[in-house]
Amino acid sequence: MNKLQYLIITTILYSFAGFAQLDANSAMGIPQVSNTTEMQNITGATEGSLVYNIAQKGIYVYNGTNWVSPSGSNWLISGNNGISSSNFLGTTNDVKMEIRSNNLPMLEFGRRETLNLYQNFPDYTDNDQPLVHLKGNGNTAALQFAASGASFYKPMFFTTTNGSFRLKGSSGRTDLFEIGSGGPSNDGRLEFIIGDDGAEPxxxxxxxxxxxxxxxxxxxxxxxxxxxxxxxxxxxxxxxxxxxxxxxxxxxxxxxxxxxxxxxxQGSVATAITRVTGSGNYTLSEDNHTLIMLSNRSLTLPTASSCTGRVYIIKNNSGSSLTISSYNNQNNSSSTSITNNNTVWLQSDGVVWQQINN
Incomplete structure (x- = not known):
């Protein structure tokens, strides 16, 4: 016998038994009481007796000792009272729990494996990891926060149709900030955005x-x-x-x-400095800034057009002149050497390397 059948049969039996004085407001043959005190003062009740509590707006059953609400074992759409620390909304077996709106499973709860969210990538492989999955419509989802002080741009986490994830929100009531990923496949980026007038830091x-x-x-x-x-x-x-x-x-x-x-x-600045020894050609790269030449080696500069604005400082303490790729010296003449005990500063103008020190 299910709960509904039990309730109907008990109600019918009560109506025949004349358990209590019915007033004009009694419904379905269930006796009514005004409040909990009146209910507790009922005498002669037997296990399974029913009564409707007008103040609590609910049916109560006598369990042989106390009057209890059958709804105590259910979650009601109108809210619940008398909840204890042992009560919860959820599952006791390994199945996902869903919370829906408009029949869309907006939120899912469960283990990673239970929710079918395993992926063979770092941090996505623990099948027993407890998860709260904001599913949305299955393609995109958003989580927005109340911010009454914000005139615009209410704070929100959201995903996009291309798989990117972003945080957007209010800043200083009328400005915005945004942090998130973007870009097409295999061309991703991470963005930090502040606005919307120009000088927001x-x-x-x-x-x-x-x-x-x-x-x-x-x-x-x-x-x-x-x-x-x-x-x-x-x-x-x-x-x-x-x-x-x-x-x-x-x-x-x-x-x-x-x-x-x-x-x-406002403070010190450090750049790369390299002591060069050995023999043979030495090719300068983006890893170099200052070179201290301690042996006679030829130097190759990168193509000037590949690194406009880059600066090299070369100090020659090798004991002899060094051979180097062509650069324009102080006289704007092409030079391919650096004399001993001399230092040159070279900077690319996008066309040639220029000596910029005396």
Whole structure:
């Protein structure tokens, strides 16, 4: 006998037994009580007796000791009360659990293998990994957050039809930020976007727990001004003040420096330096900057058109003149040597290598 059959038969038996005084509001022959106190004061109830509790808007069954709600073992679409720590919404066997809307399985819960999400790639191979799968419509999905302070660009994680994954949201009420992947097959990229006027910065900070807990800026990338044609500026260590942690995340940017050039570094700069010994030809590459020539070796420069703007510093302490690829010296004449105990700075102008020091 199922629960429905049991309920119907018990109700019929109750109506014949005249278990309690029925008032004009009784329905389906089930006795009614006004509240839980009145229900608990009923005498003569036997196991399986039914009563309708008007205050609780529910049917209660007498289990021989107490009045209990049959809905206590079910989750109701109108909500539940009397829930204990042992109650849960889910499965007790190894099958996926779904939460649907418009009959779409928006959320799935289960092991990776149970959800058929195994892939032979690092971090996707643990079949026993517990997963919450935001499935959406099976092709794309999104997770949006409430942000009443944002005028536009409500924060959202979302996927795209080409398989990319992005985070987009509000910044400073009216601006936006976006972090995510993009690109066609085998041509992927990772993007960091800030907007929408020009000078909004992307800032990297470090946190320190001392001195009252503060942030210190490491570096920032931003536009030179609030125009569509703002130049890119990259500043390292240009704002060194200790700023108290902003619990509301709404500190103004006024008073912070924008880099004064495409790259501004307040501090030391290190470049590659190589001590060259041995014999035979030495070909310079993107791994070189400064060369200290300690033996007589011929030098080959890369084609000037392949690395416009690149700089090499070559100091000759080999004891004799060095042979090198052609460059234009201070007299704008072609030269193919560097004399002993001499240093030249060479920079590519995209056509030839130019000596730029005296």
């Amino acid at each position: 992307i800032i990297f900070k470090r946190y320190d727990y001392r001195n009252g807990k503060f942030h210190k800026e490491l570096f920032r990338v931003q536009g030179s001004n609030n125009t569509a044609n703002a130049k890119t500026r990259f500043g390292i260590n240009i704002n060194t003040n200790e700023v108290p942690v902003d619990s509301e995340y709404d500190d103004s940017q006024s008073g912070y420096n924008i880099a004064n050039s495409t790259l501004q570094v």
